[in-house]
Amino acid sequence: MKENTRDFSVLKQRILQYLDFKGITKYECYKNTGITNGVLSQPNGMSEDNLLKFLSYYSDISTDWLLAGCGSMLRDDNQTKISKIIPIESEFKSIPIVDISVAAGYGCENPDFIEVVETIRLPYNMLHRNRKYFCVKVRGESMSPTLLDCSYLILRLLDRSEWNEIKDNHVYVLSDRSGRAYVKRIKNRFHEHGFIVCTSDNVDKANYPNFNLMEDEINTILYVEWYLSAKMPNINATYYDKVNHLEDDVDALKSQMSLLMKRLT
Structure with a gap:
């Protein structure tokens, strides 16, 4: 009842x-x-x-x-059961952290012979499936202030059939037939002239000049898909400082011109 x-x-x-x-x-x-x-x-x-x-x-x-x-x-x-966010192994890709010369050189052709000491794991939804990836550390100041020394790049190896579709003013890692590797911003001139223009973001062109690489000089090209860094510089402050220095130089030049005009009159 x-x-x-x-x-x-x-x-x-x-x-x-x-x-x-x-x-x-x-x-x-x-x-x-x-x-x-x-x-x-x-x-x-x-x-x-x-x-x-x-x-x-x-x-x-x-x-x-x-x-x-x-x-x-x-x-x-x-x-019935409360959903939990559980990282599933198959949803992540382990990417080897290697020297840039390895990533852009023999490592692309013989990935099974790379001695992998460290890896970084990224979700597949951040990457292209079934593609070859490497992680490299940035060295030097050639791409400053965009890419800073000791930061990391996630690189995707491009098939040679993709070279003609390289995007202007995007950042790539390249190696030439001599084994030298470069991190550069690229201008694609393969269609018109059979070469690409490699440029540095550093404005000091005396130390970091632009140069061209002919297609038959290039061994591999990798596209920079992700940039990882703990450094977050105030780029605007850098440009403001340059403007201030320029204004000071202009003021000094005006003062000198004024003194010169007084002497002439």
Whole structure:
């Protein structure tokens, strides 16, 4: 015989309705959950501790239905367990961290013979599947202030059929037939002239001049897909300093011109 729940709290009414639907006695509920004996027979409310014990054991009950009366009494099968974010091995790719000469040189042709000491793991949704990747450390100041010394680049090896589609003013890593490797911003002139223009972002062109590489001089080309660095310089401040120095030079030049004009007159 069903118990009259008219004077019970709405929450307890729904719990009793659930137990009746599942054929579970109150005694079994107390035993299974650890809820205080007699709680479900009392007309007052239910403590948070007892509610959590109930929900922890009877996980198929819909909390939306229990607390607000919304939807079905029972969860869908795929909602019974609380979803957890678990990193799955197959969702990540291990990328070898190697010297740039290895990445751009023999490592591209013989990846199985690379001695991998360290790797970095990135989600596949950040990468192209079934492509060859390397991670290299930036050395020097040729690409400063864009790429800073001791930062890291994630490189994707380009097939030779992709060379004609190289994007102007994007950053690539290249190696020539002599085994030298470069990190440069590229201008693609393969179609018109059969070469590419390699440029440095460093404005000191005396030490970091532009140069061309003919197609038959190039061994490999890798596209820089990601840049990883803990350094975050204020580039605007650098340019402001240069403008300030330029203004000081202009003021000094004006002063000298003024003195010269006075002497001439």
